């Protein structure tokens with residue numbers, strides 16, 4: 115989130131003096147934990163095992179979680195098991211893409227830099243390599259990825275398969291670095307896929323939700339390693355929103371966070387840097403979140419007062435200034451768990467939609483997680499939300515143990531009315547007819563999927579809804 119606690123020093127409980135006691139006591143006695151929340155793994159019946167995603171929004175009790183060590187092992191798994199099968203990465207998707215009650219396949223043992231070609235900058239990695247490992251390996255070779263997402267613990271296969279992205283007007287989502295990949299099909303056949311040897315499967319397979327096969331390795335385009343200068347600034351949301359397009363055009367990476375019920379934004383830029391580096395310093399993001407939560411817990415019942423206090427307590431101006439290698443700065447750690455919905459809106463509708471979202475978020479007395487706004491350039495993968503033109507991404511979050519049903523009932527209709535496409539890995543309620551309308555090549559993708567997986571081995575209830583298939587266990 116990039117907002118230092120020093121910048122959000124709140125007045126503390128002393129400021130409660132003078133607030134009508136009954137309302138204050140009622141608000142303070144409120145329990146924000148949502149019904150049915152549990153941080154525990156599900157109990158697995160005899161002979162089964164438990165799996166849960168990062169935010170605890172998805173569970174499974176598969177017969178087996180298999181960890182193939184190489185492609186031969188993986189082919190054996192596909193040929194020797196019956197029933198459904200789902201590949202899983204680091205489990206950072208919020209949607210039900212990975213859960214499976216039969217076999218889950220974790221390719222994390224197929225990881226690391228397999229080959230690097232200095233003449234072309236092409237690097238071949240195991241599909242289970244975590245983004246930060248890949249970035250560190252590239253750095254050793256004097257290379258880098260042009261961009262990275264907010265966290266870098268995801269696997270290459272997992273992040274590419276849902277069109278994971280960072281931010282920047284001229285920067286595409288990270289699956290766009292794929293030059294070729296190798297995949298094992300439902301029948302256990304190994305396919306090497308590139309734009310040259312199978313243009314359709316290549317365009318379909320870059321963002322494939324694990325629905326076409328299990329990917330074992332990727333060959334990726336890289337760029338020479340580079341350093342970045344990072345600056346985080348806090349200021350009132352108005353007139354800041356009028357400068358969004360100008361700032362996004364002026365800086366290599368640009369994003370911002372609206373802090374609910376404060377009237378303030380924290381905006382973050384990264385630009386290429388050639389001078390000496392300062393290093394990044396300790397992250398204070400979690401403490402900032404705790405401050406925003408305290409503000410909600412103490413003053414949430416009275417939005418006007420909450421905003422007044424926030425405005426006087428949050429100091430505007432530059433609160434972070436640092437420089438380092440690109441991969442050290444672009445991603446963060448997120449120890450505080452949350453649930454998230456993110457929609458990718460046609461660029462021309464971005465700020466107008468954000469204004470609506472801000473207004474709605476400010477009306478929610480229980481909201482405190484920042485709203486995140488990013489820009490992503492267009493690419494050509496069939497199921498990339500950025501296929502067909504650049505988009506603005508708006509993400510809303512709720513603490514992991516708190517309600518997020520209102521994402522669906524209140525916010526999703528606004529995103530959809532603006533022409534939004536959901537992040538494949540983040541909460542959404544859409545199904546086949548929605549996706550067929552949103553993606554010109556959706557039916558084409560579905561045909562290829564049916565050809566490669568005629569018995570629907572890679573389906574689970576979530577994917578069956580996306581692809582319009584029956585699911586009977």
Ligand SMILES: Cc1cc2nc3c(=O)[nH]c(=O)nc-3n(C[C@H](O)[C@H](O)[C@H](O)COP(=O)(O)OP(=O)(O)OC[C@H]3O[C@@H](n4cnc5c(N)ncnc54)[C@H](O)[C@@H]3O)c2cc1C
Nearest residue numbers: 203204205206207263264269272275278279323324329539
């Ligand atoms: C804290 C946090 C921060 C995040 N930040 C960002 C961000 O900045 N930008 C962004 O766009 N997203 C972000 N995300 C979303 C995240 O990047 C995606 O959900 C991503 O897909 C997670 O990757 P994973 O390795 O955990 O894969 P999983 O969630 O485990 O799986 C994702 C998909 O990949 C498929 N898959 C996995 N392995 C294979 C394989 N070998 N072959 C074929 N298919 C496979 C799975 O079946 C599934 O469909 C964030 C999520 C969290 C929890």
